[in-house]
Amino acid sequence: MQNDLTRRREDDGLSQGELADALDVTRQTINAIERDRYNPSLELAFKLAAHFDCSIEDIFEPEQDE
């Protein structure tokens, strides 16, 4: 699932490790989400949205069927 987590994180001046600490996950998980290699659980998606004070849809964009 496409996302703009990298942009939002960098806009906040956070490293992957700092964001991971804030959300109680590992840095590797944040890295995997940013590289679109792992889709977070609903719980983590909500945590991300709450952290960036936006909705889940603002961060994640489901891939559209052609």
Next chain:
Amino acid sequence: MTAANTNSRLTRQRYRGFVYGIGGLAILGLLAGFVVDQHFAGALVYLLGAWIAGGIAVLAPMWSEATLQDERDWELHNRASGILIGISMVLGLSILPVLYVLEAGNHLEITGVVSGVVLTFSALFLLYGVCFGVAKRRI
């Protein structure tokens, strides 16, 4: 913002290093025991290493303030387990019936080692069925 990972002495990297390092030493100890004909000492090193590595693997995430494992690790574990079971099922279903047919046709005798492998596969699938049933009741 929490700073658990930065304040904790045990990082994810160290945790994995301990578990894999001690586990590796345990296996090396067992093999070295065979090489130098000290089977008991080798087995003892393996026992201690396996217990210590296993203990750290299970208990450290419970006790450490740092996030050593998270949802992605469980996802990876589930995927790896699924791949293992899938491969085992393909191999089992394609090979075991052939062995039975060959034995029934007196072209092959299922001896001790092969019999052990067959029983191990069967036990694995039975155990998987039980675990699947338990998991299904919780979802």
